[in-house]
Amino acid sequence: MFGLNKSIFPEVKETYTQEEYMTMKDDLFRPVQKIGRWGWIWIFFLSAICLAGVYAYYLQETESKYVTISLRDYTMWGVYISNFVFFVALSLIGVLMSAVLKFTNFEWYRPLSRMAEIIAVASIMLAGVSIVVAMGRPDRLHYLFLYGRIQSPIVWDVIVIMTYCVTSILFMLLPLIPTIATSKYHLKNKPKWQMKMYELLSFGWVGSPEQWKLLKRSMRILTILLIPLGVSIHTVTAWLFATTLRSEWDSSNFGAYFVSGAFLLGTAAIIVAVFAFRKAYSLQKYLTEKHFDFLGKTLVFMSLIYLYFNINEYLVPAYKMSGLHANHLLDMFVGDEAPFYWSVVFFGILMPAILPLFPKMRKPLPLTILAITVVIAAWFKRYLIVIPGLMHPYMPIQDVPESWKHYFPSLIEMTIVAATFAAMLLIVTVFSRLFPIISVWEVAEGNLKKNNNGEEDEND
């Protein structure tokens, strides 16, 4: 019996009925208890793409990079780096959904926090993978630790990424402990290794008042820590570009610009995640239309902030049209990159700023379709920040072979990028098959608060 001890929740006047609670546990544990046919197909599909990526990487490292990938002296950073930026941006979803919302008393975040956290953890790991794939000498990765220069933004990025990864894992693990402890009793017929894992990860949880106090305090500390860390991680990634003299990246706006873009991406990604889990695991009772309503409004809000930073980033230099920036700005606004650039702005910033203003667009399906386009546009936006930035150096590019004048990712690069996505989805999927994707006790806690405030039960 989930004992809502009055000493912890003194304001509680009623407890959950046993029946309500058991239904909730059944619903949320069902995807963990049983993996259906489509579940297995999905996992195998993702694994296949991951394996293709591993093979592609093997080819890249054993054969000449000049042949396998499209990088050349002028465009020495390509989709691996823009993919890395994308994944770092995506990893801020944890900051947004869990930490920020925890502080704002927006209770609707509760069912979303765990899925946001696992997406964040998976993303930050894949960001690391994406960067290692881009290195010319991955066999010298340990040099970063042996010979690292503290003055280098890459070293800052490595430090912050590692710190954020550990913090996110802890941030995900702590609220998971009560659920893991419940898993030990609730799940039936699961393999021994799985049960052993639960035993280990439950950290001796019995639900005593002292344990709750310790848990809540630790969670509060982590929540406070996570927000500046998350903001730092994307700011430092922005500084990988802003600390160079290249005209496209020579902007004091870059840190804030990147972080605001990350929040937009995070909102769009959580919409997709909520829709997917809702459908796949039949969680309509817990991930309701109200959630989509709130998320839609959040999407508008984040888009407007991002739009503001884009205006500052592009339109102000365009007004000045300084000789240093003219080439790449004109290229993006009216030149070769124009169709690409304007589509990304339209689908990635303008549409999410306007469409969800209509209540009909905040229904699950339309909002999810919009969110998917925002995620895709966000990926291409990072591409537009990295590659055109390299195609317009200060000294003119003259008399070089054709392949040095343009950049288009090779098949191997595209495979590896696809594999990073597949790996991220695989981590999230496997996690959701081992642990309930919605935090049982956090939802219960939220409902109780609501019940005690006399509002109608959200779960109807």
Place this chain on the structure above:
Amino acid sequence: MKTTKRIVITLLMLLPFMGWAQDKEATLTMSFDIEDSIKTAIVLVEDAGVPAAEVEVKLFAERLGGLLPLGEATTDESGEARFEFPVDLPGDDQHIIHVIAKVEENDIYMDTEISEDIAWGVAPNMDILKPLERSLSAGRARAPIYFILASVLIIIGIWGTLCYIVYQLFRLRKLGTVNDQNYL
């Protein structure tokens, strides 16, 4: 007739000597003096002990990969060519400059040269070589102090907190075993 023949024969006999005239070797001697408080390099050109006049001499200072021209002068009747030595030419760390005097493309004499070291160089501007200081561009051992301090403090602060949290996790386990009562 006979006189003309004699003249022609004499000329013919002299011809080889004219042709071999460039093979005359001149000896050069370099000395340094301060005349009227002007640093002067003096090059004496002698032809078998006899001072040679009207010989063009060039003076150079040896530099990395090339010879810096310091001037040209013609020898006077005493066979001496005088050069005003520059006062601001950097020498090595002992103020030494390797000076070379050359006689080149002279009608009478073969190309010759002589070189001497003279400590008339000024100290090189050691500011150019100032030791690499702590900066953002410097190597890993020379990061600015404030930078190292700030980074270390921030890292210790954050990782310290994380270690504390992990420690709390293990305390959690201990708390679980202390109390037999299972609330689950």
Place this chain on the structure above:
Amino acid sequence: MGLLTGGSVIAGVGITQALQNDDPKATGEKVKVLTADGKLIEVDSSLVAHPAEGKLKEFSVREGIAGKKFVMVIDLAKCANARKCVEGCQKMHNMLPPLEWIKVKKMQDADLTAPYWMPQPCFHCDNPPCTKVCPVDATFKRTDGIVAVDNDRCIGCKFCMAACPYSARTFNFGRPQQQEFYEEHKEDKDKCHSANRAMTEGTVSKCDFCPEHAAEGVLPSCVTDCPNGTILFGDEMEDTVTNGTDTYRLKELLEKRAAYRQFEELGTKPRVYYLPPVKREFPFEDATEAINTEE
């Protein structure tokens, strides 16, 4: 006639002697050497030595040559796009086109101003944006002014390439023809050591001001190979630059010819100065064909 024959014999003997000579200092022994344009000159025998032959066995890429601070001056009035500097550098470092450590660019500052050819090596900046960002100290500024790359340390992140505003650096992506060429020529005695370092796949390399030559008092290949004497090289401590034939006091030259540095406003403090193309020796001629077309 006899002189010439005798001279070339002596030159031949001198060169052979120098090759076997282990002493790097000036030997005091004068050797008559025939230059490329048929002039007979006398040089100290140590200058005839080939750079890689035994003298620099302990060459360290991290240590600057003591007491020197290298500087380069490029006279834009003289550059005619002969590209001998490019070819000389490529030959000395076992590089095939399109790999270039010194590039010759056609520049035109404004519509109404005249175009000119601009040879552009690495500028070895005094405030290098590239060394700032290297995560593993693989590229660094030496005491002799050279910004060097340690190919055994480089992890191939290419951040330095992104940071260089002059696009001076190049990456070894393992181009098959280039790697083969490196392999074939890696035992060559008359090439710079940095040729073998740049062979390391997955690392960055660039113009290094030929420190192995400079340590011997020999000028870099780009300087000596230019038929017009466009590039002048020297030691700022000696306040002199030379292209082998013409030697000038550095400060005087820079002041008299109104020298400038490329993108001075970026604050990188390059060590390569440019003399504006005033009083050109010949009119500007455009290039008639593209050179680096092979992939």
